[in-house]
Amino acid sequence: MNPADEYLSVAADYQLGALDTESQHPFTLSLSQMAVEDVGEAVTLLHQVDVHALRQLQAKSASLAGLARAVAATFDAGRRVFLCGCGATGRLSLSIEIFCRMGVLPCPDPERVVAFMAGGDLALIKAIENFEDHPEYGARQLEELGFAEGDLLIASTEGGETPFVIGATERAAALSSNHPWFLYCNPDDQLVKAAARSKRVIQNRRIQKLNLAVGAMAVAGSTRMQASTVLMAAIGFAFMHQRDPEHAPEEVLQLMRHLAHHDGQFLVPFIEHEAAVYERGAFVLYESPRFGITVVTDTTERAPTFSLAPFEKQDDPVAPASWCHFVMLEQPEAHAAWRALLHREPRTLEWPDARHVAGAGVLACYDFSAQLKSRRQTRTQQAEHLPFRVGGDAGGMIWEFDGLRARVDLAGVHEFHAHLLLKMLINIHSTLVMGRLGRYLDNLMTYVKPSNNKLIDRSVRYVRLLAQRRTGELPSYERVARMLFEEREKLKPGDPIVLKTLAALGVPV
Numbered sequence: 248m249n250p251a252d253e254y255l256s257v258a259a260d261y262q263l264g265a266l267d268t269e270s271q272h273p274f275t276l277s278l279s280q281m282a283v284e285d286v287g288e289a290v291t292l293l294h295q296v297d298v299h300a301l302r303q304l305q306a307k308s309a310s311l312a313g314l315a316r317a318v319a320a321t322f323d324a325g326r327r328v329f330l331c332g333c334g335a336t337g338r339l340s341l342s343i344e345i346f347c348r349m350g351v352l353p354c355p356d357p358e359r360v361v362a363f364m365a366g367g368d369l370a371l372i373k374a375i376e377n378f379e380d381h382p383e384y385g386a387r388q389l390e391e392l393g394f395a396e397g398d399l400l401i402a403s404t405e406g407g408e409t410p411f412v413i414g415a416t417e418r419a420a421a422l423s424s425n426h427p428w429f430l431y432c433n434p435d436d437q438l439v440k441a442a443a444r445s446k447r448v449i450q451n452r453r454i455q456k457l458n459l460a461v462g463a464m465a466v467a468g469s470t471r472m473q474a475s476t477v478l479m480a481a482i483g484f485a486f487m488h489q490r491d492p493e494h495a496p497e498e499v500l501q502l503m504r505h506l507a508h509h510d511g512q513f514l515v516p517f518i519e520h521e522a523a524v525y526e527r528g529a530f531v532l533y534e535s536p537r538f539g540i541t542v543v544t545d546t547t548e549r550a551p552t553f554s555l556a557p558f559e560k561q562d563d564p565v566a567p568a569s570w571c572h573f574v575m576l577e578q579p580e581a582h583a584a585w586r587a588l589l590h591r592e593p594r595t596l597e598w599p600d601a602r603h604v605a606g607a608g609v610l611a612c613y614d615f616s617a618q619l620k621s622r623r624q625t626r627t628q629q630a631e632h633l634p635f636r637v638g639g640d641a642g643g644m645i646w647e648f649d650g651l652r653a654r655v656d657l658a659g660v661h662e663f664h665a666h667l668l669l670k671m672l673i674n675i676h677s678t679l680v681m682g683r684l685g686r687y688l689d690n691l692m693t694y695v696k697p698s699n700n701k702l703i704d705r706s707v708r709y710v711r712l713l714a715q716r717r718t719g720e721l722p723s724y725e726r727v728a729r730m731l732f733e734e735r736e737k738l739k740p741g742d743p744i745v746l747k748t749l750a751a752l753g754v755p756v
Contacts, residue, residue, distance in 0.1 A: 251732040254703055255725060261700040262724075263441055264708045266433045268406050268470050272296060272463035275690040282682025286518050289682070290511045293465050293675045300461040300473035301503050304480065308496035310457050314428055314485040315492035317399055317455070321425060322355050322489065326397040329389065329419070330362040330482070333379040333411045334551075335471040336403040337364020338544045339479040341371055341589070342666075343486065345540050348590035351662045352486040357590075363388050365411040367596040368589065369610045372543060372558050372573070374551045376604075376698040382414025382444070388596070389415045390422075400427035403478045405470035406701070407431030407458075408442040420453040428455045430481060432474040457481065465678065466690050468705050471548045472674050476667065483663050498664075505664055506671065513646070513653040514676050520651060521571075521635070521676075522683035529631040530623065531571040531648075538637055538644075539588050541666045543573040543615075545673045553686040554694035556740050561622060562612045567740055568627050571635075576617050584616035637669065644669060686743075688713070693745040697735060706731055709745045714754045722752060 248256070263269050274296055281289040321328050330340035344362035346352040354360050365384065366375025378384055394400065400419035404412040412429075419427040429448055431438070435458060438445035448454055459477050464470055480502060488495035524531060535542040550557040550569065558573070559566040561581075578584040585593045596605040603609070614622070623632055639645040644655040644665065655672075657665050681687065686694045691712070697703040707727045715721045727748065734747045746756045 251729045254700065254732070255728055257700065258704065258724070258728065260442060260444075261704045263406065263408060263701060263704060265441055266406060266408075266437050267460060267462050268433055268464060268474055269468050269705065269708075270463045271467045271690055272465055275465050278466065278690045279682050279685070279687050280689075282679045286515045286679060286683075287512060289679050290514055290518075290675055293678065294506075294511050296465040297473060297476065297671050297675075298503070298506060300477055301480075301499065301506065303461040304459060304477040305496075305499045305503065307459055308499045311481055311485050311488075311495040311499075312492040313455070314401070314457060314481070315488045315495045317425075317428060318485055319489035319492070321397070321399040322359065324397055326399065326425065327359045327361055328354075329392065329394055329398060329400045330360070330403070331364065331385065331389065331400065331412060331415045332403045333365040333409045334374070335475040335548060336405055336409075336412070336478060337366075338371055338547070339475050339482070340364055340401075340403065341368070342479065342540050342544065343482055345588075345590055346483065346663060346666070347486070351666070352483060353489065354486065361392055363392060363594065367605045368585075368593045369595065369605050369613065372547045372613060372615070374557065374696070374698060379409050379411045380700050382410040382417070385411040385413070385415030386418035387598075389418055392594075394419060394422055396423050397425055398423050399425045401430065401482055402427060403430040403482065405432045405474035405478065407433045407438045408445045409701075410444060413444050413448055416448060416454060417451070420451060426453055426455050428457060430457045430459060430478055432459050432461055432470070432477065434458070434460050466687055466692060468692055468695070469552060469678075471552065472678070476671060476674075479670070480667055483667075487661075487663065502664055502667060505660055505668055509655060509668055509672070511672055511675055513655070514672065514679075516651050517646060517648055517653070518676055518679045518683065520649060522680045524633055524649070525570050525680075525684060529633060530568060530627060531635050532574045532620065532623070532632050533571060533635045533637070534574055534576060535637040536575070536577060537639065538666060538669050539573075539575065541669050542637055542673065543588065545670070545677055546571050546573045549677050549681065551696045551698065552692065552694075553681045554696050554741055554743065558613060558615070559626065560609075560612045561614050564626075568623060572619065572623065573615050574617075574619050575615055576620075578616045580616050580618060581611060581614035584614065585610070588615075637673070691745070694743045695745065697731065697744055703728070703731070706744050706748070710748045710752070713745070713749055714752060717754050727752070
């Protein structure tokens, strides 16, 4: 069976266009144009979308007390709390573990908080294709980490339908009488209709559900933005208030107050300048000793969201250099950098069928230590690399980039709130940098990388939508899917699969 036939045989399970997280936000229908014509107004718009998402979280925040009690009861019983996700929710899960290890979030023993994501720790900085489509992989990673009776799993999936996360959650419900929590961001009625696997979880009485639906994303389907923000906030606030659960909802109001005082307008010159740097063929190296996990998450997620070259594998001399890269200049070599970022030894997948993409040998080839600078110079033939530093002290966050400098006041702000604020600010920043470079159209991810079934469906939907807008006719799903697979075989790094498929269909781009 060829790849197109293989996908079409299961496509009905991944046609998710009816979900809120896949829909177009009415506020941002002209975002790509605004990013070019009025960056300040675009920043205001994205800030408003974040505020709206937090308001929706606040309306549901009473449920956070239950999650906080579950965390406390698990620790009191001497058991472990596991966290899992895929893609953006995998990175937020790893972030929560790292925050516990850093002392940002409280826990009795950092070794009793264990996070994992589809593809292992390497997936933190490189998308591992196809893993999220396999529920058995989620169950397998959970078991290999020693999940047992009495342990608690907190699973998060922005859409509520990710097979990997569902597989882990259902296995946790079978292994432990401590019912797992399943956090997601779409209405139950939509999910029950969209995917049988989601319906199965929602109706499973051994699984605690926490629905944090916040509506459409600022860029359609880009759940790295508002959905992952509210999920990270919810889990983190539960950890913060495990000893006084009734106060967990108050943290949402506090975060909203902080966000009201940080409208992001200082970002405008940074956005304009970083976009101009890429346009002239130069590169950016992000540094952040204080906020490393939050900065590396955003810089990593730019690649799959906007079809950029990912962080390069150092044993591949012909791999194109990523436009931006995260670097830890204070660490002398790759393994030390990984340890410093994770605050523990890296966890990899040594399965015979996975070690070639997610094993320790592969992870060792991804270097963001001090050695990276010279390697990048060689790879890019001495092209310019500009440092972008996000640092500061307890009283403030400081952004510095090629002569630009801005200070964000953080007086009295809890460190976890500081990371959440930075996440929202740097998501706005990177989204508008990419908008100025034409990496999405209106608020549609025309450069989405179709690396799993969910993203293939998204690409097909966008081709059909844009074709209908331009011609008045809606091409069949099967025809577009087959054409997309043909174009995917010819795709070069950085090519827009949606626009390429449109052109192949004879539709003006």
